[in-house]
Every structure is written in structure tokens, then in C-alpha cells.
Amino acid sequence: MIDSYDFGHIVIDGKRYTTDVIIFPERVMDGWWRREGHRLHIEDLGSVVQEKPEVLVVGTGYSGLMQVPSEVREYLKSKGIELIAQNTREACTTYNRLIQSRRTVAALHLTC
Secondary structure, three states: OEEEEEOOEEEEOOEEEOOOEEEOOOOEEEOOOOOEOOEOOHHHHHHHHHHOOOEEEEEEOOOOOOEOOHHHHHHHHHOOOEEEEEOHHHHHHHHHHHOOOOOEEEEEEOOO
16 A cells, blocks of 8 residues: 655655666565656566566656657557556555555655
8 A cells, every 4th residue: 555655755654765666466576667767668577477466557747748658558468467657646545445455566756
């Protein structure tokens, strides 16, 4: 459960993180690094695809500057993963709602 989020930091299950994160059902991976900081690539999501979630919630940053290209959207769809991309504040709310009923992973950019 995401307790709180603000520019540059997030609190998940009582623990504070200051780097981009991927939240899996059983763990949090901090220090999530992408090939390009503000553009999501398929290879940035290898561990997510292995997890086989029903839904991937992508937080595109505080101001929503991270781009999610159509090839990433199509790739996830081909894997049976529903993609929801929102600014990170909205993504946190969506994630907390979805984890109650669906196998959900969140990949969250905390700045920009």
C-alpha cells in the first residue's frame, strides 16, 4: 500500500523511498533505472513482464513528463497486461484501489 507520495519521495508500507520504484505484490524494487529517464522502453520492464501482472500502473512523474510510447503499450497488450499511465500522484491512487481486486504492479517515476 502506498502511504504517501510527493515530488521525489514515496512511502510504501511505512518505508520511505527517494528513487524511482517498481512495486510488486511481494516486494519493492527501488533504484529503478531506465534506458532514458523520461521515455519508457520495453527493456525497462523486463522484471515486470516476468511477474505476469494483470495490470501495470505507470507513474509518469509529478508533472507527467515521462513518455510511454505506443510500442511499449502494444508490447504490454500482447503479453496480456493492461497498462494505465498517469502522473505519479494519480497513479498512486489508482494502484491502491486496484491492489484490492487485481494482480497489480506499479512502476513509478518520482520526479519531473
